[in-house]
Structure formats: C-alpha cells, structure tokens
Amino acid sequence: MDQRISFVTLAVADLAASRAFYCDGLGWTPALEVPDDVVMIEVGEHLVLSLWVRSAFEAEVGPLATGPGVAPFALAHNVATPAEVDAVLDTARAAGADPVSGATERPWGGYTGYFADPDGHRWEVAWNPGPIGQRVLP
Numbered sequence: 001m002d003q004r005i006s007f008v009t010l011a012v013a014d015l016a017a018s019r020a021f022y023c024d025g026l027g028w029t030p031a032l033e034v035p036d037d038v039v040m041i042e043v044g045e046h047l048v049l050s051l052w053v054r055s056a057f058e059a060e061v062g063p064l065a066t067g068p069g070v071a072p073f074a075l076a077h078n079v080a081t082p083a084e085v086d087a088v089l090d091t092a093r094a095a096g097a098d099p100v101s102g103a104t105e106r107p108w109g110g111y112t113g114y115f116a117d118p119d120g121h122r123w124e125v126a127w128n129p130g131p132i133g134q135r136v137l138p
Helices: 015-025 054-061 082-094 131-135
Strands: 007-012 030-034 038-044 047-053 075-079 098-105 111-116 122-127
Touching: 007 015, 007 054, 015 030, 015 038, 015 047, 015 082, 047 054, 075 082, 082 098, 082 111, 082 122
Parallel strands: 007 047, 075 122
Antiparallel strands: 030 038, 038 047, 098 111, 111 122
C-alpha cells in the first residue's frame, strides 16, 4: 500500500450548512456536488475533503459513535507565518466557526489556534517553524 491519504471524509448533519461554511465562508471551491448527498473539495495535490450527509455515511460505514466531547482527531491547515494563523482564524470566525481557542505560542515553538466547523470537527491552524511543518506548505 502506498504511503498516502486520498480522501478525508467528514460525516455532516446538514450538508447545506457545511457547504455554506466551507465554500461560501472559507472561500473553497467544490470539485463535485451531488445535491443532498455529498460535496467534494480538492484541498491539495491528490487530496479531497468530502462532506457527506451523515445518514448516507452511516449506511455505508456502519453505526457512528455518539456522545459528549470532541471527535478523537483534528484536521490541520498549516501556514507560513504566525500572522497568517490569526488571519485564517479571523476568516473562520467570519464564516461562522465556533472559535474553540485563540492562537497561542506552543511549547514546541509553533503558534496555533483551533476552530470548529458546523458539525464540531476541529481544525488546527498552525505555524510550525520546524522541518516537518515547512514540508507541508505549498
């Protein structure tokens, strides 16, 4: 198996709200839309973010765990400067994101903050000055 990820799929409760957040609010462009089913957005070279109606997702993959708390993963958007972290967080807030935490300097030397999309999926916005952080920048 090749060492890569092709799709990140998020089960969403309200596709219209998620589309509005990601496309209208964050300014991303859909690559494929199937009304009342899925919106797919190219988010990188060979990488697609798929926003899939929760009931259809569950029908294919099986029952979803529910309960209080945050899903046990986070998506990350890395940028080249700390100022860009603040700018992206501002854009997310303007799009209606729940600001989970403002940006702060981290003990490992970076600067990050978090926001949540309409379904509560956490996004980290990060400036990582280390070699791995620089590798993921366009």
